[in-house]
Amino acid sequence: MARAVSKRSSVGTTKAPAGKTRESKTALGTKLDPKMLQHFYREMLLIRRFEERAGQMYGMGLIGGFCHLYIGQEAVVVGMQSALDERDSVITGYRDHGHMLACGMESRGVMAELTGRRGGYSRGKGGSMHMFSREKRFFGGHGIVGGQVSLGGGLAFASKYRGDGGVALAYFGDGASNQGQVAETMNMAALWKLPLIFVIENNKYGMGTAVNRSSAGEGLFKRGEAYGIPGEKVDGMNVLTVAEKAKEIVAYAREKGPYVLEMETYRYRGHSMSDPAKYRSRDEVSKMREERDPIETLRELIIKRKIASADDLKAIDADVRAIVADAAEFAQESPEPDPSELYTDILIEA
Amino acid sequence: MPTEILMPALSPTMTEGKLAKWLVKEGDDVRAGDLIAEIETDKATMEVEAVDEGTVGKIFIAEGTEGVSVNSVIAVLVGEGEVVSSSSHAKQTKKANPPAEEISGAVQSKVIVSEPDGAEMNAEEASAYSSTVSMTVREALRDAMAEEMRSNSNVFLMGEEVAEYQGAYKVSQGLLEEFGARRVIDTPITEHGFAGIGVGAAMDGLRPIVEFMTFNFAMQAIDQIINSAAKTLYMSGGQMGCPIVFRGPNGAAARVAAQHSQCYASWYAHCPGLIVVAPYSAGDAKGLLKSAIRNPNPVIFLENEILYGQTFEVPTADDFTVPIGKAKVLRPGKDITITAFSLMCRDALAAAEILAAEGIDAEVIDLRTIRPLDTDAIVKSVKKTNRLVSVEEGWPYAGIGAELAATMMDKAFDWLDAPVKRVSGKDVPMPYAANLEKLALPQVEDIVSAAKSICYR
Numbered sequence: 001m002a003r004a005v006s007k008r009s010s011v012g013t014t015k016a017p018a019g020k021t022r023e024s025k026t027a028l029g030t031k032l033d034p035k036m037l038q039h040f041y042r043e044m045l046l047i048r049r050f051e052e053r054a055g056q057m058y059g060m061g062l063i064g065g066f067c068h069l070y071i072g073q074e075a076v077v078v079g080m081q082s083a084l085d086e087r088d089s090v091i092t093g094y095r096d097h098g099h100m101l102a103c104g105m106e107s108r109g110v111m112a113e114l115t116g117r118r119g120g121y122s123r124g125k126g127g128s129m130h131m132f133s134r135e136k137r138f139f140g141g142h143g144i145v146g147g148q149v150s151l152g153g154g155l156a157f158a159s160k161y162r163g164d165g166g167v168a169l170a171y172f173g174d175g176a177s178n179q180g181q182v183a184e185t186m187n188m189a190a191l192w193k194l195p196l197i198f199v200i201e202n203n204k205y206g207m208g209t210a211v212n213r214s215s216a217g218e219g220l221f222k223r224g225e226a227y228g229i230p231g232e233k234v235d236g237m238n239v240l241t242v243a244e245k246a247k248e249i250v251a252y253a254r255e256k257g258p259y260v261l262e263m264e265t266y267r268y269r270g271h272s273m274s275d276p277a278k279y280r281s282r283d284e285v286s287k288m289r290e291e292r293d294p295i296e297t298l299r300e301l302i303i304k305r306k307i308a309s310a311d312d313l314k315a316i317d318a319d320v321r322a323i324v325a326d327a328a329e330f331a332q333e334s335p336e337p338d339p340s341e342l343y344t345d346i347l348i349e350a
Numbered sequence: 351m352p353t354e355i356l357m358p359a360l361s362p363t364m365t366e367g368k369l370a371k372w373l374v375k376e377g378d379d380v381r382a383g384d385l386i387a388e389i390e391t392d393k394a395t396m397e398v399e400a401v402d403e404g405t406v407g408k409i410f411i412a413e414g415t416e417g418v419s420v421n422s423v424i425a426v427l428v429g430e431g432e433v434v435s436s437s438s439h440a441k442q443t444k445k446a447n448p449p450a451e452e453i454s455g456a457v458q459s460k461v462i463v464s465e466p467d468g469a470e471m472n473a474e475e476a477s478a479y480s481s482t483v484s485m486t487v488r489e490a491l492r493d494a495m496a497e498e499m500r501s502n503s504n505v506f507l508m509g510e511e512v513a514e515y516q517g518a519y520k521v522s523q524g525l526l527e528e529f530g531a532r533r534v535i536d537t538p539i540t541e542h543g544f545a546g547i548g549v550g551a552a553m554d555g556l557r558p559i560v561e562f563m564t565f566n567f568a569m570q571a572i573d574q575i576i577n578s579a580a581k582t583l584y585m586s587g588g589q590m591g592c593p594i595v596f597r598g599p600n601g602a603a604a605r606v607a608a609q610h611s612q613c614y615a616s617w618y619a620h621c622p623g624l625i626v627v628a629p630y631s632a633g634d635a636k637g638l639l640k641s642a643i644r645n646p647n648p649v650i651f652l653e654n655e656i657l658y659g660q661t662f663e664v665p666t667a668d669d670f671t672v673p674i675g676k677a678k679v680l681r682p683g684k685d686i687t688i689t690a691f692s693l694m695c696r697d698a699l700a701a702a703e704i705l706a707a708e709g710i711d712a713e714v715i716d717l718r719t720i721r722p723l724d725t726d727a728i729v730k731s732v733k734k735t736n737r738l739v740s741v742e743e744g745w746p747y748a749g750i751g752a753e754l755a756a757t758m759m760d761k762a763f764d765w766l767d768a769p770v771k772r773v774s775g776k777d778v779p780m781p782y783a784a785n786l787e788k789l790a791l792p793q794v795e796d797i798v799s800a801a802k803s804i805c806y807r
Contacts, residue, residue: 089554123587130585139553144577150543151578154550161556184543345588346622348646
């Protein structure tokens, strides 16, 4: 069995405990591990609070440019990352803050990059859409829609070339799924049996265009069919469903090759901070928040199954708030990059 | 009436070939579509079909003959009852149609085969030339890749037709056999996708060589080259390097028209984060490609189809490399500096000979690397000659010549005795017609007249 919790997580444990206390089962019939559930809760909450703070700081003019928040989609990345280990690599597009946190990158470094400061992951030279961590095998953070998918094919290619058993996760949205290079990458991934998982985060809108107005066919999960790549649709608002599916498909990709997962998810905020989101009704958003919010759903499950008490969860809430507050403070105190940084990191000295 | 069978042109740049094998003999009856001969070009061996029917009356070129010019009469077909009169075939070659002077300069090129004497290089590079072997640019490129693949298991080659077909231009010949399908990888026709896969693999520590069948097709992939390969090191604050070589033929071949005849030197040279190399000789092709593969940055390696078959002396030393960022003086001179790169070095050298006959001693510099440009070498030369002509095949607007002119204003203004003069491709898409193509491309006489104009002669 794969590890229940990512080793690379900043807060997670590395192994599911062997004890049998208070174990319950998911809809798919596997056992619930209390530690894992609390870990998921904490990770999702960290992303939510981090993004809320980022939105606030954007409004205060502390963060510039484009800023795409992940609020609403937290279950996707937290569930998927739980199935990975240190061999695996991750790449995504510009809505990337959640992915970085779930990969175990530090809140401070991410927030300080958002403010364009020296303490940021790219020392202030990348910004919201361009952050990386070789150590965590997080390969960005890419601003060109769909560009990360063929790059992700390259990560899978590298793992296969080395024979290190690693799997690459290429996250992209419903909008990006119509880019030609996604199809090109699917073709080569199938030809060469690359250990690559295409994780389509279908949040229903590519900027302001609803998925049914942009994407022909009966489902993005079928986009690999022509190449013989299996695919399926997953409830991306339920972290347990995602985690279970992730475990199964990561194991599949490691052995057999590419796979497409279409995550049905939803972003609560606009496409970016400057999007008034007039293309959907307020009711649509609030209905989703009330009925399917991934964090609330998990909180209710944890309380109902008595996996943890409300007080336990409050302690996690407080902890997360403290982490985010600390990151926000760090991001404002960290100095701007030295002017000499303008001319560094263009080429590596041969 | 007997029908002449002519030596066919089997590629846009073919001027001659080897008649490898006759598949028919005198007296055989042939019908249109029958295979009659095998012809070997520098790229491939091709079978030739009869286009008419009749009896093979006479074979004029024996099998095994090399260097048979395109359009030579190689055999004749006769109809029933006809005989071959020996006198009518006394001349074995037929004049090309259109006349030779109207064929593009590119097709006429079969002159330069070695470095001129007196080429100036750094001492280490020069000493390597004490022991050399003759080889084509094509072979030199292949050897460079093979040597680097032997010494670094992370180096691999991917691209269209690089493996089983042995390379669309035969550059990767033999590599599949030596290194296997894991490291010599045929891709589908999907430039954007495989460029992205190459870049991703490079970010994760491999050393890809991505071959574009020609750089014209790399426009499909230019987003990954610039947005991902060139910029990620900067965007990641120095974490995410991209050691990758994008290589393939660049510029005009011959008679392939606008979409297949374009020089990308200035396009890529515009972008910080890229290195752009464009060798002329086989020695530089080998030494620079080895350096490019070892370089930790993305390198755009611009080759030239017409140069692939040209032979030069190449150092035999095991670890011969040429440093990136260093120009080479191909011909020393004192009256005027002419810079060029890739195929245009050939024309610049030819122009220098003509100028010499008229009493103008031109110094010819092969830029070799377009970015980073060896500004010091050019400035040094201009301080001596006080005049500069820049030659390039690409368009003039925002071209390499424009950059050189601006650089001279900055760095050598007080040494200039005349304005910098640009010789470039004309500011038009490449036309197909032979005469128009010739007009669109820089010609030796254009370089000569540009040089004379700023020598006020």
